[in-house]
Amino acid sequence: xxxxxxxxxxxxxxxxxxxxxxxxxxxxxxxxxxxxxxxxxxxxxxxxxxxxxxxxxxxxxxxxxxxxxxxxxxxxxxxxxxxxxxxxxxxxxxxxxxxxxxxxxxxxxxxxxxxxxxxxxxxxxxxxxxxxxxxxxxxxxxxxxxxxxxxxxxxxxxxxxxxxxxxxxxxxxxxxxxxxxxxxxxxxxxxxxxxxxxxxxxxxxxxxxxxxxxxxxxxxxxxxxxxxxxxxxxxxxxxxxxxxxxxxxxxxxxxxxxxxxxxxxxxxxxxxxxxxxxxxxxxxxxxxxxxxxxxxxxxxxxxxxxxxxxxxxxxxxxxxxxxxxxxxxxxxxxxxxxxxxxxxxxxxxxxxxxxxxxxxxxxxxxxxxxxxxxxxxxxxxxxxxxxxxxxxxxxxxxxxxxxxxxxxxxxxxxxxxxxxxxxxxx
Numbered sequence: 001x002x003x004x005x006x007x008x009x010x011x012x013x014x015x016x017x018x019x020x021x022x023x024x025x026x027x028x029x030x031x032x033x034x035x036x037x038x039x040x041x042x043x044x045x046x047x048x049x050x051x052x053x054x055x056x057x058x059x060x061x062x063x064x065x066x067x068x069x070x071x072x073x074x075x076x077x078x079x080x081x082x083x084x085x086x087x088x089x090x091x092x093x094x095x096x097x098x099x100x101x102x103x104x105x106x107x108x109x110x111x112x113x114x115x116x117x118x119x120x121x122x123x124x125x126x127x128x129x130x131x132x133x134x135x136x137x138x139x140x141x142x143x144x145x146x147x148x149x150x151x152x153x154x155x156x157x158x159x160x161x162x163x164x165x166x167x168x169x170x171x172x173x174x175x176x177x178x179x180x181x182x183x184x185x186x187x188x189x190x191x192x193x194x195x196x197x198x199x200x201x202x203x204x205x206x207x208x209x210x211x212x213x214x215x216x217x218x219x220x221x222x223x224x225x226x227x228x229x230x231x232x233x234x235x236x237x238x239x240x241x242x243x244x245x246x247x248x249x250x251x252x253x254x255x256x257x258x259x260x261x262x263x264x265x266x267x268x269x270x271x272x273x274x275x276x277x278x279x280x281x282x283x284x285x286x287x288x289x290x291x292x293x294x295x296x297x298x299x300x301x302x303x304x305x306x307x308x309x310x311x312x313x314x315x316x317x318x319x320x321x322x323x324x325x326x327x328x329x330x331x332x333x334x335x336x337x338x339x340x341x342x343x344x345x346x347x348x349x350x351x352x353x354x355x356x357x358x359x360x361x362x363x364x365x366x367x368x369x370x371x372x373x374x375x376x377x378x379x380x381x382x383x384x385x386x387x388x389x390x391x392x393x394x395x396x397x398x399x400x401x402x403x404x405x406x407x408x409x410x411x412x413x414x415x416x417x418x419x420x421x422x423x424x425x426x
Contacts, residue, residue: 020122034188037417060419081154119260135399148231158256162225168261268366311386
């Protein structure tokens with residue numbers, strides 16, 4: 001795929017039409033990538049992050065969760081984000097992160113077991129996010145937006161990618177297979193057994209073709225990272241307002257993204273834990289459930305095997321909840337499993353009326369399995385519900401209709417690594 005004499009057109013397209021652009025990233029040396037990179041900031045508690053970073057001075061958690069450098073300090077404020085900025089500068093100064101000398105796209109492959117997903121790391125347009133061409137399926141929370149906006153402002157960097165997906169076809173995979181035919185620039189296995197591999201794409205012909213390909217894609221969809229995307233939009237307005245010569249091509253007009261084809265992403269269920277039965281006896285609770293669900297007691301733990309079915313753990317026993325036909329709804333949002341659970345069990349029976357703010361509910365990613373639900377019920381919760389995963393076609397439908405899913409509806413696995421590619425504005 002050799003394309004000659006296209007550099008001038010390539011640059012013009014970048015300025016006028018680009019959906020994605022290459023950039024000069026900061027990457028760890030291949031020999032350090034395993035210990036530098038880390039899970040996303042929002043899948044670890046502060047204490048979990050401290051435990052991981054305790055004996056690792058170059059963990060990227062010291063940038064994305066800077067509270068790890070302070071005991072018993074969880075709230076992120078201006079000084080902590082300034083500390084994150086200083087840590088990032090130190091990593092660059094000591095060679096923990098190395099600046100690319102050419103603009104690149106980065107082919108990123110994650111595999112675990114038989115699952116393999118291969119996508120592209122690029123900078124994507126804030127304007128397209130603002131215009132609805134990068135589609136959402138979740139509401140964001142102001143306090144989390146404020147935190148990430150402050151983080152980007154103080155570090156002047158995209159320290160973690162937004163996970164995007166799109167309706168793909170074979171041509172994209174063909175482009176990437178050509179690039180992957182050579183040895184990867186970075187490859188390592190993380191402690192969760194996922195293998196992460198990266199190829200730098202410098203050739204102008206490949207850059208042009210990949211960019212041109214994405215100009216044929218109608219829209220991109222946020223899989224994970226709604227707060228990072230929303231914060232990038234806020235930062236663009238802040239920095240543009242401070243820049244008297246703003247022209248729309250500055251680095252802050254784009255944000256870091258990992259873009260994967262829809263037929264390779266993997267969604268797991270996002271399960272629920274409730275701390276109490278809202279004053280109900282177990283007998284009364286089960287009787288109330290029978291109004292809208294058929295209850296089947298199980299002899300062993302079993303995850304739900306189809307949509308609209310739920311597995312429930314209560315007082316040492318597992319149950320299967322099968323909804324009665326009268327409650328099923330074909331609407332794109334109210335027909336989702338999380339909506340059915342909320343509308344017919346969590347809200348009316350257990351009095352969890354606002355799952356975004358109620359402290360009696362907790363959420364557990366499906367990757368932790370049913371054993372984690374049992375453990376938590378023996379520790380601090382009364383009842384647990386395991387949900388069937390949302391289908392990617394349902395995510396597209398909700399997003400295309402401009403609607404939002406209930407909170408914590410999707411858990412994407414495997415998780416992207418932060419610190420693998422960092423994008424600075426300067």
